Amino acid sequence: MRLTKHTDYAFRVLIYIASMREEKTTIQKLSQALEISNDHLKKVVNKLASTHWIAASRGKNGGIKLGIAPEALKLREVVELMEQTLSPVNCEAPLCKLNPHCHLRGILDNAQQAFMESLDAYTLADLVKAPMPETILAIEVS
Amino acid sequence: MRLTKHTDYAFRVLIYIASMREEKTTIQKLSQALEISNDHLKKVVNKLASTHWIAASRGKNGGIKLGIAPEALKLREVVELMEQTLSPVNCEAPLCKLNPHCHLRGILDNAQQAFMESLDAYTLADLVKAPMPETILAIEVS
DNA sequence: CTATAAAAAGTATATAACATGCACCTTTAA
DNA sequence: TTAAAGGTGCATGTTATATACTTTTTATAG
Numbered sequence: 001m002r003l004t005k006h007t008d009y010a011f012r013v014l015i016y017i018a019s020m021r022e023e024k025t026t027i028q029k030l031s032q033a034l035e036i037s038n039d040h041l042k043k044v045v046n047k048l049a050s051t052h053w054i055a056a057s058r059g060k061n062g063g064i065k066l067g068i069a070p071e072a073l074k075l076r077e078v079v080e081l082m083e084q085t086l087s088p089v090n091c092e093a094p095l096c097k098l099n100p101h102c103h104l105r106g107i108l109d110n111a112q113q114a115f116m117e118s119l120d121a122y123t124l125a126d127l128v129k130a131p132m133p134e135t136i137l138a139i140e141v142s
Numbered sequence: 143m144r145l146t147k148h149t150d151y152a153f154r155v156l157i158y159i160a161s162m163r164e165e166k167t168t169i170q171k172l173s174q175a176l177e178i179s180n181d182h183l184k185k186v187v188n189k190l191a192s193t194h195w196i197a198a199s200r201g202k203n204g205g206i207k208l209g210i211a212p213e214a215l216k217l218r219e220v221v222e223l224m225e226q227t228l229s230p231v232n233c234e235a236p237l238c239k240l241n242p243h244c245h246l247r248g249i250l251d252n253a254q255q256a257f258m259e260s261l262d263a264y265t266l267a268d269l270v271k272a273p274m275p276e277t278i279l280a281i282e283v284s
Numbered sequence: 285c286t287a288t289a290a291a292a293a294g295t296a297t298a299t300a301a302c303a304t305g306c307a308c309c310t311t312t313a314a
Numbered sequence: 315t316t317a318a319a320g321g322t323g324c325a326t327g328t329t330a331t332a333t334a335c336t337t338t339t340t341a342t343a344g
Contacts, residue, residue: 003143003230011246034239040305059313062318088145096154097176103269104153111260118253127245182332201340204291
């Protein structure tokens with residue numbers, strides 16, 4: 001019962017970028033600061049950029065920055081974007097023999113809803129309230 | 143973001159056994175009725191039996207049956223028993239560089255709590271309200 | 285009172301699925 | 315030309331799932 005690492009990394013990226021405010025950064029710097037492989041991070045950033053939560057500019061002097069106000073990005077949305085599936089069980093494949101005489105699915109989906117609604121109360125801004133120490137933000141690419 | 147199949151199977155087993163009331167059954171019959179491999183089911187039943195939610199008797203004419211009133215078994219407890227981990231993220235391995243300046247963990251754990259509390263409202267009895275058709279229960283071992 | 289059979293319980297290993305990591309290539313724009 | 319994002323494919327590792335085999339327990343038949 002765990003979120004995927006992709007979702008986890010998406011949060012880390014967003015927190016990091018939000019902490020930098022307007023300043024533009026690059027995936028390379030992110031990779032070094034967060035100690036996550038450059039190529040791997042690309043996929044995560046890519047997906048985030050597809051929603052305009054991250055603004056990416058290509059070409060020389062390109063880079064990425066937050067494309068939305070931190071207060072406007074609900075954590076729920078991040079989970080919804082990154083997770084492949086949100087349903088706690090799969091009654092169809094392989095088909096459960098108790099189907100359709102079973103109420104479990106509905107109950108679990110409800111619980112999942114409760115999870116998501118709990119996240120609805122928070123935005124990215126809540127994750128960057130405490131200032132991030134400079135030692136983490138100040139990464140110089142050699 | 144899915145429960146493991148073990149948890150899923152645990153629910154199926156419990157629903158099936160609860161539907162039979164007092165009648166004793168065997169793992170073999172369960173396996174045929176639910177179309178889950180005998181050897182695989184054993185592990186699930188075993189784990190459930192370790193809690194006395196299932197009463198298992200060994201030896202000839204042995205078998206399994208529900209060891210607790212369906213109203214007394216909260217669905218939450220089943221999830222807690224079967225799932226290896228309930229924490230949505232792992233900030234420690236590999237260690238997240240944003241630690242400990244990050245509030246994400248607490249927020250996600252809260253959401254997880256909401257999930258579990260939602261399950262608290264239901265017991266196994268809620269899953270066997272609608273009667274299970276005889277065609278599913280009446281499995282004869284050849 | 286011994287042997288047998290039927291059941292759960294336990295242990296080990298194989299397989300499959302999925303997440304992750306890495307390498308390489310393409311596109312863009314200064 | 316260079317530095318950046320964007321895209322694709324494959325290798326690797328981990329975890330979940332499935333299977334096979336062995337042991338223990340207990341009723342019952344002889």
